[in-house]
Amino acid sequence: MSKTEIVSIINQKGGVGKTTTAINLAAGLALKNKKILVIDLDPQGNATTGLGLLNSENSNETIYSVLNGTKSIFEVVKNTQFENLDLVSSNVDLSGLEVETAGDSKRAFILKDKIMAYLKHYRGKYEYIFIDCPPSLSLLTVMALVASNSLVVPLQTEFFALEGLTQLMKTIDRIKNNLNPALFIRGILLTMYDKRNKLSSEVEREAREYFKEKVYQTVVPRNVRLSEAPSHGLPVLIYDKTCSGSKSYFSFTDEFINQEKSFESAA
Numbered sequence: 001m002s003k004t005e006i007v008s009i010i011n012q013k014g015g016v017g018k019t020t021t022a023i024n025l026a027a028g029l030a031l032k033n034k035k036i037l038v039i040d041l042d043p044q045g046n047a048t049t050g051l052g053l054l055n056s057e058n059s060n061e062t063i064y065s066v067l068n069g070t071k072s073i074f075e076v077v078k079n080t081q082f083e084n085l086d087l088v089s090s091n092v093d094l095s096g097l098e099v100e101t102a103g104d105s106k107r108a109f110i111l112k113d114k115i116m117a118y119l120k121h122y123r124g125k126y127e128y129i130f131i132d133c134p135p136s137l138s139l140l141t142v143m144a145l146v147a148s149n150s151l152v153v154p155l156q157t158e159f160f161a162l163e164g165l166t167q168l169m170k171t172i173d174r175i176k177n178n179l180n181p182a183l184f185i186r187g188i189l190l191t192m193y194d195k196r197n198k199l200s201s202e203v204e205r206e207a208r209e210y211f212k213e214k215v216y217q218t219v220v221p222r223n224v225r226l227s228e229a230p231s232h233g234l235p236v237l238i239y240d241k242t243c244s245g246s247k248s249y250f251s252f253t254d255e256f257i258n259q260e261k262s263f264e265s266a267a
């Protein structure tokens with residue numbers, strides 16, 4: 001039976017393009033007939049609204065009620081208006097989880113256990129589960145790191161971008177050493193690239209020098225269509241499939257799929 005890969009879109013820095021990447025990679029793969037589940041793990045609920053659902057409804061229907069133990073994933077999965085693309089939504093109540101689970105010494109494993117329980121019954125239903133992480137290294141992010149097979153790290157091509165990565169890499173190593181030895185970084189995706197700004201090319205050069213082939217060839221440009229699409233509840237790939245932002249996410253989707261081939265030949 002086919003395997004489901006769990007991929008977190010992660011960077012503790014805010015506003016670097018995590019949600020945009022989660023939504024559009026998910027949409028790009030769904031357009032290629034792959035079955036995708038997005039889990040919105042951010043109390044801001046941006047992946048939820050960006051995929052056209054509400055982040056204002058009752059938290060009984062969201063990832064919050066899964067993580068506080070009252071619901072199974074099966075009970076909260078929602079169809080989006082897009083074929084092959086389902087969602088576990090989020091809302092602001094999720095921000096209370098850290099305090100509410102303070103007495104639970106195994107809480108880092110809650111998300112993993114819930115996903116595993118789901119996959120036991122629905123193995124093969126999805127090819128990928130993408131987790132859209134919040135901008136922090138808090139409990140929610142640790143839960144995502146413990147539950148994931150691999151990571152995609154969006155990196156905004158601006159000053160200080162690489163400094164934040166050091167802290168993220170340390171956290172990833174700590175989780176690998178203690179809680180999830182098989183975790184690996186699929187790649188780093190450069191975002192919001194501005195070709196008129198020297199800083200963008202400088203950050204790109206440094207990132208490629210330091211992280212080598214871990215940096216995806218695709219670079220996502222700064223593109224206003226990418227920032228408009230979420231207010232319409234649409235992935236940019238559907239909102240305006242010919243804009244430069246869409247072209248880059250189509251290309252990223254292809255690069256992501258091609259990684260599978262290189263994983264297979266290495267195996």
Ligand SMILES: Nc1ncnc2c1ncn2[C@@H]1O[C@H](COP(=O)(O)OP(=O)(O)OP(=O)(O)O)[C@@H](O)[C@H]1O
Pocket residue numbers: 013014015016017018019020021042044046133134135191192193220221222223224226227228230245
């Ligand atoms: N390449 C881009 N060009 C222009 N705007 C972009 C681009 N990528 C993302 N944006 C916009 O920048 C803002 C931040 O992007 P996004 O929400 O994807 O980042 P994030 O890392 O998920 O943020 P947070 O840390 O708050 O969750 C959003 O308004 C988004 O629409």
Ligand SMILES: [Mg+2]
Pocket residue numbers: 018019020042046047132133134
């Ligand atoms: Mg986000």
